[in-house]
Amino acid sequence: MKLLFKYCFSFFILLFGFFTxxxxxxxxAATSYCCKRAATLEDSExxxxxxxxxxxxxxxxxxxxxxxxxxxRKKIVEAASKGRFFIAYEQATNRPVAMLKLFELADYEExxxxxxxxxxISESAEATTCSMCITSEGIIPSSVLDGSDESxxxxxxxxxxxxxxxxxxxxxxxxxRFAHRHIVKKESVALLYGQIERITDxxxxxxxxxxxxxxxxxRYPTTKPAFDDEGNKVFLAENKGRGSIVYLTSEELx
Numbered sequence: 001m002k003l004l005f006k007y008c009f010s011f012f013i014l015l016f017g018f019f020t021x022x023x024x025x026x027x028x029a030a031t032s033y034c035c036k037r038a039a040t041l042e043d044s045e046x047x048x049x050x051x052x053x054x055x056x057x058x059x060x061x062x063x064x065x066x067x068x069x070x071x072x073r074k075k076i077v078e079a080a081s082k083g084r085f086f087i088a089y090e091q092a093t094n095r096p097v098a099m100l101k102l103f104e105l106a107d108y109e110e111x112x113x114x115x116x117x118x119x120x121i122s123e124s125a126e127a128t129t130c131s132m133c134i135t136s137e138g139i140i141p142s143s144v145l146d147g148s149d150e151s152x153x154x155x156x157x158x159x160x161x162x163x164x165x166x167x168x169x170x171x172x173x174x175x176x177r178f179a180h181r182h183i184v185k186k187e188s189v190a191l192l193y194g195q196i197e198r199i200t201d202x203x204x205x206x207x208x209x210x211x212x213x214x215x216x217x218x219r220y221p222t223t224k225p226a227f228d229d230e231g232n233k234v235f236l237a238e239n240k241g242r243g244s245i246v247y248l249t250s251e252e253l254x
Contacts, residue, residue, distance in 0.1 A: 039085035101158035119243025
């Protein structure tokens with residue numbers, strides 16, 4: 001149990017790039033960005049700068065999990081050193097314009113903690129089928145729901161953020177495809193992510209990766225944590241949401 005809480009909500013950084021209503025930016029903004037890559041430790045400062053912009057973005061701040069300031073640098077550096085971020089730069093200026101946190105949950109103990117504690121996913125929990133996306137009739141195997149299935153690749157999709165003047169040009173969709181292609185898939189894939197309640201009808205991840213193919217998508221009640229000024233974890237009513245598991249075969253991914 002102690003290990004579960006070690007990881008509890010450590011990676012609960014919710015979707016933002018797919019639910020924003022973006023104002024079209026300039027033609028230059030649409031065409032001059034290009035450079036996307038797997039982030040390394042050297043990108044940590046730029047990732048921190050992007051998280052800094054979230055502080056001034058009310059919608060993003062409400063939707064995203066943000067580490068308390070006392071831990072933020074340490075957590076970002078740790079994740080970047082493990083290759084868990086992807087980043088896009090504007091080619092002309094080398095300015096960071098978007099980031100995505102996506103990685104394989106290869107460690108069983110970490111995977112179990114993220115699924116059961118953070119996202120509320122378990123065979124015994126009450127789940128709802130996602131009715132607004134294409135969903136196949138079927139059952140997700142119990143071994144997948146408890147994180148023990150060795151023939152499944154578990155992919156965690158976390159923070160997605162794009163600076164305001166670069167939204168509306170599909171940067172996050174490109175980053176998502178670019179990132180998932182870096183992961184060697186097994187026979188099947190379980191995509192894992194969380195959303196606060198007001199954006200649970202946004203299905204960007206599913207639409208981008210499944211391309212309309214039949215899938216099984218279940219959602220479980222959970223709550224995104226926040227932190228008070230002292231860095232204590234708190235759970236607020238407005239942060240209630242859903243943890244999602246999307247199950248499909250490797251061939252169904254683009």
